[in-house]
Amino acid sequence: xxxxxATISRPQRWDVPFDDKMDxxxxxxxxxxxxxxxxxxxQFPKSTPLRDIxxxxxxxxxxxxxxxIVREGDYGNSAFFILRGSVTVTLGxxxxxxxxxxxxxxxxxxxxxxxxQLWGNPAQPEMRDVSRYQSAKTAARGGVESxxxxxxxxxxxxxxxxxxxxxxxPAVLKGGTATLQAGVFFGEIAALGRTPRTATxxxxxxxxxxxxxxxxLRELRLRxxxxxxxxxxxxxxxxxxxxxxETPYFKDLSPAELKIVADQTRFxxxxxxxxxxxxxxxxxxxxxxxxxGEPVIAEEGQYANGxxxxxxxxxxxxxxxxxxxxxxxxxxxxxxxxxxxxxxxWRTKESTPLRYTLRALGxxxxxxxxxxxxxxxxxxxxxxxxxxxxxxxxxxxxxLVSPLDQxxxxxxxxxxxxxxxxxxxxxxATMLIDLNRCTRCDDCVRACAAAHDNNPRFIRHGPQLGxxxxxxxxxxxxxxxCMIGCPTGAISRDATGGQVVINDTTCIGCSTCxxxxxxxxxxxxxxxxxxxELILDQEKKPVNKAAKCDLCLEQVTGPxxxxxxxxxxxxxxxxxxxxxxxxWLQR
Amino acid sequence: MRFARRRLLNxxxxxxxxxxAWGWVRRADTVLQxxxxxxxxxxxxxxxxLALFNARKKLPFIxxxxxxxxxxxxxxxxxxxxLLFLLHVGFRPPSGVFNITLAVVFGLVAASGVFGLVFSRxxxxxxTLHGENVMFERIPALRAQLxxxxxxxxxxxxxxxxxxxxxxxxxxxxQPYFARPRSRLRHVLGLESPLKGVLTDLRLLKRYTNxxxxxxxxxxxxxxxxxxxxxxxxxxxGLLKYWLFVHIPLTASLLILxxxxxxxxxxxxxxxx
Numbered sequence: 001x002x003x004x005x006a007t008i009s010r011p012q013r014w015d016v017p018f019d020d021k022m023d024x025x026x027x028x029x030x031x032x033x034x035x036x037x038x039x040x041x042x043q044f045p046k047s048t049p050l051r052d053i054x055x056x057x058x059x060x061x062x063x064x065x066x067x068x069i070v071r072e073g074d075y076g077n078s079a080f081f082i083l084r085g086s087v088t089v090t091l092g093x094x095x096x097x098x099x100x101x102x103x104x105x106x107x108x109x110x111x112x113x114x115x116x117q118l119w120g121n122p123a124q125p126e127m128r129d130v131s132r133y134q135s136a137k138t139a140a141r142g143g144v145e146s147x148x149x150x151x152x153x154x155x156x157x158x159x160x161x162x163x164x165x166x167x168x169x170p171a172v173l174k175g176g177t178a179t180l181q182a183g184v185f186f187g188e189i190a191a192l193g194r195t196p197r198t199a200t201x202x203x204x205x206x207x208x209x210x211x212x213x214x215x216x217l218r219e220l221r222l223r224x225x226x227x228x229x230x231x232x233x234x235x236x237x238x239x240x241x242x243x244x245x246e247t248p249y250f251k252d253l254s255p256a257e258l259k260i261v262a263d264q265t266r267f268x269x270x271x272x273x274x275x276x277x278x279x280x281x282x283x284x285x286x287x288x289x290x291x292x293g294e295p296v297i298a299e300e301g302q303y304a305n306g307x308x309x310x311x312x313x314x315x316x317x318x319x320x321x322x323x324x325x326x327x328x329x330x331x332x333x334x335x336x337x338x339x340x341x342x343x344x345x346w347r348t349k350e351s352t353p354l355r356y357t358l359r360a361l362g363x364x365x366x367x368x369x370x371x372x373x374x375x376x377x378x379x380x381x382x383x384x385x386x387x388x389x390x391x392x393x394x395x396x397x398x399x400l401v402s403p404l405d406q407x408x409x410x411x412x413x414x415x416x417x418x419x420x421x422x423x424x425x426x427x428x429a430t431m432l433i434d435l436n437r438c439t440r441c442d443d444c445v446r447a448c449a450a451a452h453d454n455n456p457r458f459i460r461h462g463p464q465l466g467x468x469x470x471x472x473x474x475x476x477x478x479x480x481x482c483m484i485g486c487p488t489g490a491i492s493r494d495a496t497g498g499q500v501v502i503n504d505t506t507c508i509g510c511s512t513c514x515x516x517x518x519x520x521x522x523x524x525x526x527x528x529x530x531x532x533e534l535i536l537d538q539e540k541k542p543v544n545k546a547a548k549c550d551l552c553l554e555q556v557t558g559p560x561x562x563x564x565x566x567x568x569x570x571x572x573x574x575x576x577x578x579x580x581x582x583x584w585l586q587r
Numbered sequence: 588m589r590f591a592r593r594r595l596l597n598x599x600x601x602x603x604x605x606x607x608a609w610g611w612v613r614r615a616d617t618v619l620q621x622x623x624x625x626x627x628x629x630x631x632x633x634x635x636x637l638a639l640f641n642a643r644k645k646l647p648f649i650x651x652x653x654x655x656x657x658x659x660x661x662x663x664x665x666x667x668x669x670l671l672f673l674l675h676v677g678f679r680p681p682s683g684v685f686n687i688t689l690a691v692v693f694g695l696v697a698a699s700g701v702f703g704l705v706f707s708r709x710x711x712x713x714x715t716l717h718g719e720n721v722m723f724e725r726i727p728a729l730r731a732q733l734x735x736x737x738x739x740x741x742x743x744x745x746x747x748x749x750x751x752x753x754x755x756x757x758x759x760x761x762q763p764y765f766a767r768p769r770s771r772l773r774h775v776l777g778l779e780s781p782l783k784g785v786l787t788d789l790r791l792l793k794r795y796t797n798x799x800x801x802x803x804x805x806x807x808x809x810x811x812x813x814x815x816x817x818x819x820x821x822x823x824x825g826l827l828k829y830w831l832f833v834h835i836p837l838t839a840s841l842l843i844l845x846x847x848x849x850x851x852x853x854x855x856x857x858x859x860x
Contacts, residue, residue: 109648114648114649115649117648118645118646435711435714435715435720436711436712436715437708437711438711439707439710439711439827440711440714440722440723440824440827440828441827441828442723443644443647443654446647447647447648450647450648451647451648460722461720461722464720467712467715469720552648555648556648556650557647557648557649557650560647560648562653563647563648563653563654564644564647564654565653565654565655566644566654566655566657566658567655567658567707567711568590568655568658569711586589587589587590
């Protein structure tokens, strides 16, 4: 029997704090200023007390004038609270030229490192460098990038350390700006909503900020209503107008008009934030019952009370079809519903009702701009060429076929139902396999293993519709619910590409992400040392780590699975890019 | 690009390349150029290039075009190599033991390649149509599990009905059916599988069984059908994997024999004089 030798401490949530420079004095200082001073510490459980959250999940950061704090398009895993000074928010898309933002690309393997995989990959599965874990805390406290297992570069922190300065901010700005003063939160939408940053924010002067990683922010919002209220008020005050300005049809509004529209806009939330729990429980039930159980946001046949903008999550667009309901399309963040009906009624003075029902798929966060506001402020500004086409009248009792159906008719209805029912619409890099071309050679699996230290990171198996299979590979979701419960932030988005990646060093093997993933695309693996022996904790239990597809982030060629398929059977597709999907289906 | 368009484009390029090669050889022949030497060298180079596909497969992370692009090149250059071979031998059967051996090996490589191409396109369809898609490596485990399920059904039948009709049938007819993979060749060739016979025999049992046993027989039918799918998947996926075990070693032999042949021909021809 093999001798078991390697033993390490079982990893814990705060083994690697967000910033080791945070101390009791810094926490005392925070607790003396609002809104933290108003928090009732007794509402926090003993396992995660308020003081420990502030000590381990926050970082005091000083920014010099012109220093970039967050960049538009980056995936953020933390929010900021301005303690001192002020920051400039750049408004409008690409307000600062990308070249000036110093965006750091994920490090790719060099040619020699790439070739080295041919002979350097370990022979045993899931091998790790034990010393890596033992020195993790030390490495983290040094604040330096550390080497991951087998030479992979991994940063224990989510925030890149290199500062980027814009020395002459007004000169490089293309759009307008807004200023946020001390006492304001920002970045919480991206951090909690698992979405990209919508604006670049620069220190307007020497400023001190409290950076809170999202795990801590989540606890604060959950236990302290003051923080939740504070954050929500901030959103309405500072971010809503920016959000609306970036929405098509709203961009031509004057600042005064935009403010009126923002004031009239309602926030509505449907479904649960951690929707995956219910989804997993109910996914094998009758699809009709499931559809009827989805919260209705707006119903077919009703008058359009407002223009609905999807702020986060997904919605199903369905239409009555004889005795059932047919899914026509799915909507995600940034898309809108009801504009065509409102525009039609505004032009013709008719009262044509909504032609589709909009239902929440899991968790949906919407903004509702009342119809009267849309008619008064938006409609007159839309150029005739951009105006949605009129709605043709219903003929007899035939089922309405709208231009929307025709556009998306390229994707068969049953395929849309399949994607929606299984929530594959969430995927940004969904692995689709055409089984009519796949010869089951497993070259894709072998390539994946070769690119990951001989460990395949997906299974060539999964739900099927006809000759299409969605394989069990991480889809790098638009809404990665796997990140919700991670206590250490080990699972996070890559700042540039948005791929969902796991930091092997800070993963404590709690399985929360694997259990949360609605698609069973994360595996828990028992790790081994370089002799192939299991690595154990003090209680002699095997240490587990979460493992999944990382989209070959470090490989120069991109996903090895796609490149390795000799028969054009496998692809990775963003389910929001319906045109690409249709093209692939119609090859 | 749609597959049909790609196929048409590649075929046009192949035809153009083939016509150019043919034209060049005919013209070179008329001016007494050593065309056999040129076509032989070209053929050897093409075969080496084709063989590199297997090496590319071992290097998935090297930026050397997608494997699918390599497949396309492999297929069409493969067809081109057949024309080159025919031009090389002057559309006549070769003479001499060595040359005949070389020609036979080339023929086998080409034939196995064409077989692989056609089979992989056809079998992929058939595997999808036939039933549940299962992983090749898991088939033995799934078969064993099915056998256990079938045995449990039979035991249940005896306990519940106090009748041995189904158990007797299982012992004589179904036990061998579940015990190992069956009728690989029939599955591959698309001939009638033993499933129909087994199902017919199961239906015949109805005259000796009561209603409760009919329900048990229906459960057994499910197991039998699932086993048939496993056999089909094993046969189809197996051949899809194993045809390469013929094609690749033959290619290696071809390259060695071809290199020796080239060396001899080049030596005796006195080079490019």
